[in-house]
Amino acid sequence: MRSSIKDIKHDLGTIVDKNEKHKSAMQKQKTKVDAAIDRADIERGVAVLLTGNGKGKSSSAFGMVLRALGYGQKVGVVQFIKGAQLSGEEIYLRDHCPQVDFYQMGTGFTWNTQDRTGDIAAAERTWEQAKRMLQDPAFDLVVLDELTYMIGYQYLDETNVLTTLRERPIEQSVVVTGRGGGRALQNIMDTVSEVKDIQHAFNAGIKARKGVDF
Numbered sequence: 001m002r003s004s005i006k007d008i009k010h011d012l013g014t015i016v017d018k019n020e021k022h023k024s025a026m027q028k029q030k031t032k033v034d035a036a037i038d039r040a041d042i043e044r045g046v047a048v049l050l051t052g053n054g055k056g057k058s059s060s061a062f063g064m065v066l067r068a069l070g071y072g073q074k075v076g077v078v079q080f081i082k083g084a085q086l087s088g089e090e091i092y093l094r095d096h097c098p099q100v101d102f103y104q105m106g107t108g109f110t111w112n113t114q115d116r117t118g119d120i121a122a123a124e125r126t127w128e129q130a131k132r133m134l135q136d137p138a139f140d141l142v143v144l145d146e147l148t149y150m151i152g153y154q155y156l157d158e159t160n161v162l163t164t165l166r167e168r169p170i171e172q173s174v175v176v177t178g179r180g181g182g183r184a185l186q187n188i189m190d191t192v193s194e195v196k197d198i199q200h201a202f203n204a205g206i207k208a209r210k211g212v213d214f
């Protein structure tokens, strides 16, 4: 069916109207954002907690590793759980980024062990490495991957962990990942994001995917 001139004029009028409304909304948004940017004038490292049951916590942390490396910053990564499967980020960092201080809990805790004493010893050994980085101002960014479980299982002393996180060098940023972790940890972090599990491929029987899941 052909549109009449009247219809076309009406449609054009609607588009112009929409564009005007969009422009005005964007201008208001810009004013708000600019004001917020002006207000944020504190220069210091940030503590980020990535938690929740959905997929995306560790991969987001490694995204920040990439960002920091882009600026030539010094990065430390400590992984508190050794998966059965090597991860792509681990392979890449070890092969191409020798400047990244990368430490993994190694033979200690996995989901398969039921050896609490052995797990605690491994957690403590690994925490020593984390502490070394958290006390060294040369590190711009420290990632503590899956640290929350060490607090949750009481493998590490919560007060000691939180104090060390809080007392890190002023310019140093830290990223903690893992489900749970508790209110006390959340309270000392500057940014806390919860990744919500809405749906995961694994539950539909799709195998964990190289480059996506590990």
Ligand code: ATP
Binding pocket: 053, 054, 055, 056, 057, 058, 059, 060, 177, 179, 195, 197, 200, 202, 203, 208, 212, 213, 214
């Ligand atoms: P990723 O490393 O992909 O960012 P993550 O750190 O948020 O994931 P973890 O709990 O550490 O999640 O689990 C890591 C592995 O488990 C990944 O292979 C991920 O795809 C998978 N996974 C994460 N969340 C879920 C979920 N809700 N259901 C099933 N598998 C999941």
Ligand code: MG
Binding pocket: 057, 058, 059, 146, 177, 178
């Ligand atoms: Mg993870």
